[in-house]
Each structure stands twice: as structure tokens, then as C-alpha cells.
Amino acid sequence: MSYPPAPRAVLDRIDLQIEEGEFVCVLGQTGCGKSTLLRLLLGSEHPVEGRVLIDGKVHQQPDCTRGYVPQKYSLFPDKTVLDNITFGPEVSQFRLWRRWTPAFRRRRRELRKQASEYLRRIGLSPADGAKYPDQLSGGMQQRVAIAQALMTEPRILLMDEAFSALDPGTRKEMQRLIRSLWRTTGTTVLFVTHNTHEAVRLATRIVVLARESSDRGSRIMMDLRVPDPCSEDQTLELVGRLEALSEVAPVPQAVPAS
Amino acid sequence: MSAGFLLIHAKPNRTWALLLSWMLFAAGIALYFYISHQRHRDNPEDRVMPTIAQMARGMYDAALQPAEDDDAQTRGGSLIDRFLGSMLWKDTRATSRRFLFSMLLLVPAVLLGMHMGLFPYVGVFWLRFILFFDKIVALSLLPILFIAFGIDELSKIMLIVIGVAPTIILDTFNLTRGVPREQVVKAFTLGAGDFDVAYRVVLKQIMPRVLNSIRLNLKAVMLFLFAGEMIASTDGLAYRIALLRRHMGMDVIVPYVLWVACLLFVVDWSMRLINRKLHPWFIES
Numbered sequence: 001m002s003y004p005p006a007p008r009a010v011l012d013r014i015d016l017q018i019e020e021g022e023f024v025c026v027l028g029q030t031g032c033g034k035s036t037l038l039r040l041l042l043g044s045e046h047p048v049e050g051r052v053l054i055d056g057k058v059h060q061q062p063d064c065t066r067g068y069v070p071q072k073y074s075l076f077p078d079k080t081v082l083d084n085i086t087f088g089p090e091v092s093q094f095r096l097w098r099r100w101t102p103a104f105r106r107r108r109r110e111l112r113k114q115a116s117e118y119l120r121r122i123g124l125s126p127a128d129g130a131k132y133p134d135q136l137s138g139g140m141q142q143r144v145a146i147a148q149a150l151m152t153e154p155r156i157l158l159m160d161e162a163f164s165a166l167d168p169g170t171r172k173e174m175q176r177l178i179r180s181l182w183r184t185t186g187t188t189v190l191f192v193t194h195n196t197h198e199a200v201r202l203a204t205r206i207v208v209l210a211r212e213s214s215d216r217g218s219r220i221m222m223d224l225r226v227p228d229p230c231s232e233d234q235t236l237e238l239v240g241r242l243e244a245l246s247e248v249a250p251v252p253q254a255v256p257a258s
Numbered sequence: 259m260s261a262g263f264l265l266i267h268a269k270p271n272r273t274w275a276l277l278l279s280w281m282l283f284a285a286g287i288a289l290y291f292y293i294s295h296q297r298h299r300d301n302p303e304d305r306v307m308p309t310i311a312q313m314a315r316g317m318y319d320a321a322l323q324p325a326e327d328d329d330a331q332t333r334g335g336s337l338i339d340r341f342l343g344s345m346l347w348k349d350t351r352a353t354s355r356r357f358l359f360s361m362l363l364l365v366p367a368v369l370l371g372m373h374m375g376l377f378p379y380v381g382v383f384w385l386r387f388i389l390f391f392d393k394i395v396a397l398s399l400l401p402i403l404f405i406a407f408g409i410d411e412l413s414k415i416m417l418i419v420i421g422v423a424p425t426i427i428l429d430t431f432n433l434t435r436g437v438p439r440e441q442v443v444k445a446f447t448l449g450a451g452d453f454d455v456a457y458r459v460v461l462k463q464i465m466p467r468v469l470n471s472i473r474l475n476l477k478a479v480m481l482f483l484f485a486g487e488m489i490a491s492t493d494g495l496a497y498r499i500a501l502l503r504r505h506m507g508m509d510v511i512v513p514y515v516l517w518v519a520c521l522l523f524v525v526d527w528s529m530r531l532i533n534r535k536l537h538p539w540f541i542e543s
Contacts, residue, residue, distance in 0.1 A: 062450035092449025
């Protein structure tokens with residue numbers, strides 16, 4: 001995969017198979033192409049060579065088989081929290097003109113009840129449901145974004161450095177939340193991050209992307225399973241190994257739109 | 259006031275802020291009446307700078323007397339009837355009708371700009387053409403419009419549309435492209451189709467900024483409206499002002515100008531109010 005102005009590839013010879021129900025963390029330094037990999041899975045970018053298959057089928061654009069939680073701008077600012085969460089089912093089941101049927105109103109009530117249930121699960125109060133996104137803190141916004149994405153029950157949830165903009169305390173809460181949601185819903189998750197501790201804490205499988213040399217694309221340098229449950233010692237050892245790997249890899253050149 | 263009151267760090271208190279902000283108005287009005295008084299002392303028949311009494315008289319005539327004799331009421335009706343049959347109301351109604359028509363025609367302009375920003379083929383097709391039209395001085399097209407469409411309503415409305423629509427289209431186009439790509443992708447992952455994304459995600463988000471953009475372009479709309487009216491019209495506020503210029507009827511012109519300013523202020527304020535009420539979530543940065 002490469003971006004047009006640079007002949008040098010961003011990603012090279014990536015061969016990745018993800019099983020249903022896995023929690024995969026993609027680790028790597030800034031500019032190594034982890035966000036590009038996520039966008040390839042999402043469908044907003046297309047590989048120059050190769051294919052991305054979901055359940056054995058190629059999907060040309062982002063659609064409801066893949067959920068998405070970006071780092072910022074994850075919520076629609078013109079809708080309340082509750083409307084944001086019910087947006088997915090509402091818009092996929094009722095196209096433009098069908099919103100004016102009585103069936104919509106009935107379904108909307110059911111969806112709102114479901115959404116309030118989700119609100120409770122992610123730790124927000126019903127009063128928060130009527131707020132607009134800009135009235136919430138960063139952590140709360142990301143919680144709502146996760147609930148919004150999970151509401152449509154996607155095959156795989158793609159999270160692009162979703163917690164990188166949060167402070168360490170909120171990050172820990174969010175990590176606990178996503179782990180518990182993953183256990184209860186059983187969704188496959190692909191989580192991109194540059195924080196090794198986060199990766200070891202969250203993932204069942206860690207994939208490390210790095211360049212061998214600065215004129216080649218990133219490859220998968222390491223693909224290991226994290227033991228579950230992971231003891232303190234094992235965690236530290238893993239973090240050490242992963243960080244040693246990042247130090248060995250050369251510093252990549254500036255790449256557009258990481 | 260401390261010694262540094264003219265500098266950047268100054269903090270005017272509320273009383274001073276209030277006083278200072280009205281000072282220029284007071285000075286202007288005082289100067290006007292002083293000069294008017296001088297002129298009337300030298301020449302009681304002076305028409306260039308009317309006194310308050312003359313302006314009040316002029317306004318009374320405009321607001322309660324009909325424009326032409328054939329519009330005259332058969333009997334003196336109530337105040338409301340007389341106002342409704344008056345010159346001022348007739349002109350205001352004519353101008354407002356043209357204004358509202360042009361505003362309505364801006365709605366397709368907004369939709370076009372939005373589609374241009376979202377759908378790449380639509381954008382590529384229209385952009386160069388709109389950019390070209392944006393550069394044309396609309397007033398220079400006025401004679402062409404009159405020849406092509408005649409000198410009644412259509413040409414005046416076309417003038418306004420040709421003058422203001424390119425700006426609105428381009429503004430909306432840029433606002434659409436300013437919506438973060440993550441939002442569009444997110445909407446697709448939630449199951450939205452292309453038109454859902456266009457109308458339920460993007461249009462809703464950019465609406466307060468679009469309304470603001472239209473509000474800021476009101477000046478241009480009024481400019482083209484008045485230009486059209488002054489040149490080829492038989493009624494309307496600008497027509498009346500142009501007509502009275504020939505009779506040196508400053509005692510009616512000045513109140514008319516003030517009335518136009520007042521109307522525009524009301525329109526601007528009501529657009530701001532509507533924007534706030536419709537979009538309580540929008541914070542103007």
C-alpha cells in the first residue's frame with residue numbers, strides 16, 4: 001500500500017488473519033502505517049496490491065460490517081447523546097422518507113430503551129443522554145462513541161488510537177470498559193495504539209508493525225498471543241520485549257496522514 | 259481611567275463602554291441638526307437638510323398617504339387602513355416580495371454547494387463554472403438581464419441570484435469539505451447510505467454556519483436588490499428614494515433610509531434568533 005506522491009510503500013507484504021472474537025492490538029511507532037492498516041480494513045483506503053476480505057468477501061466502502069471509533073470527531077455534534085447512539089439502527093432501518101411512518105416512532109421508542117441500557121452500561125446517567133457531545137468530557141465522548149459503534153453489532157470494531165487523547169486515569173477506566181464490553185458482546189476488536197502497556201493490558205494478540213529499513217514499507221515484525229490471564233511479571237516481560245523491538249527498528253521518514 | 263487607557267491592556271468598565279459606544283451617534287446627530295438649523299436660518303426654503311419637523315411631516319405623508327392619486331382611498335379609513343394603502347407600505351411590500359423570492363432561490367444554491375462538496379463527480383462538474391461566475395461583476399450583467407428578461411420582476415431577481423448565489427454555493431462547498439472525514443466514515447459504518455450522510459449528517463452539521471453565511475451576505479442581496487429597483491422599477495423602497503432624489507425630497511429620503519436600515523436590522527436579528535433556536539448545540543467560536 002502506498003500513497004500516490006511517494007513511490008515508497010507505507011505497508012509491504014502484510015499477511016494477517018484475524019479470527020472472530022479476537023482482541024488484536026496493532027502496535028508501532030508513529031508513521032509506521034498502523035492507521036493506514038486500519039483504514040484498509042475499514043475500506044476508506046484501497047490496497048495497491050492485495051485484498052482485504054471480511055468473512056471471505058471484499059467490501060469496497062466502509063459499511064456496517066465494520067464499526068469505527070476514531071480518536072477525535074467521533075460523535076455527531078448536532079445530535080444528543082441518545083440520538084447519537086440510536087443513529088446507527090435508525091438510519092439503517094429507516095431510509096429518508098420512511099422516517100415519517102408510525103412504525104418508525106414505535107421502533108424509535110424501543111431503540112431508545114436499548115440505548116438507555118447501553119448508557120447505563122458505559123457508566124453514564126440518563127441525564128447525560130439529553131446532553132450534546134460538546135458538553136461531555138473527552139472520556140465520556142469516547143464511551144458514547146464506543147456504544148454508538150457497538151449498537152449496530154458490527155463484525156469487527158476498529159479503534160484508531162481511541163484513548164490516546166485521554167489522561168492516564170481516564171485511559172485506565174476506558175481500557176477496563178472496552179475489555180468488559182468485549183467479553184460480554186464477543187465482538188472482534190482491532191485496536192491501534194502506540195502505547196505498549198495499553199496493548200498488553202487489552203489484547204489477546206499483539207501485532208507489531210515496523211520498517212526493516214527506511215526505504216521499505218512496514219511489515220509485521222511480531223505477532224504474538226498474550227496469555228490470559230496475564231500475571232504482573234509476564235506483563236512486564238512482554239512490555240520489555242515489545243519496546244526493545246521498537247528501539248531496534250529505524251526511525252521512519254515523514255509519511256502523509258498517519 | 260488609568261493612565262494606560264488607550265493601550266492594549268486597557269479594561270473599559272461598563273459605564274465607559276456604554277457611553278463611548280453611543281458617542282459617535284450623538285455627535286453625528288448633533289452636528290446634523292446644528293448645520294440644518296444654520297442652513298434654515300439663512301434660507302428657510304432649504305430642502306437639502308430637513309429639520310425634525312420636516313422629516314416627521316415627510317414620514318407622516320409617506321406612511322399614511324397613498325403614492326399616486328389613483329391609489330387614493332375613497333374615504334378616510336382607520337389608521338391601519340391608511341397605513342396599508344400608503345406609499346411606504348406599498349414600497350415595503352414590493353421590495354420584501356423580491357427579497358423573499360431571492361432568499362427562496364438561495365435554497366437550491368445551498369443544496370448544490372453541499373452536493374458539490376460531498377459527491378466528487380458533482381463537484382468536478384460544477385466547480386469551475388461557479389468559480390467563473392463568482393468573478394463576474396453582477397451589475398455589469400444588468401443590461402443583458404434587462405434585454406433578455408425584460409424589465410419586470412424576473413430580471414431583478416435574476417440579478418440578485420447571479421450576484422449572490424456563487425458566493426453562497428462556494429461557502430457551502432467549503433463548509434461541506436470542512437466536515438471531518440471521520441464523521442462521514444463513521445456514518446457509513448453505522449449503516450447510512452449516501453443520501454443519509456448528505457442530509458442527516460453533513461447538512462445538519464453545516465446548517466448553522468450556512469445560515470450565518472447567508473446572513474452575512476444580506477448586504478450583497480440588498481445591494482443588488484436596490485440597484486435593480488433604482489434602475490428599472492415602478493415601486494419599491496429604492497425606486498422611491500431614486501425618484502425623490504430628483505425632487506430633492508430629503509424630508510422623505512432620510513426617513514426612508516432609516517426605515518430600510520431598521521428593516522435590515524430586524525431581518526438580521528431574526529435570522530440570528532432563528533439560528534440559535536434551531537441549533538442550540540452550535541457554539542460560535
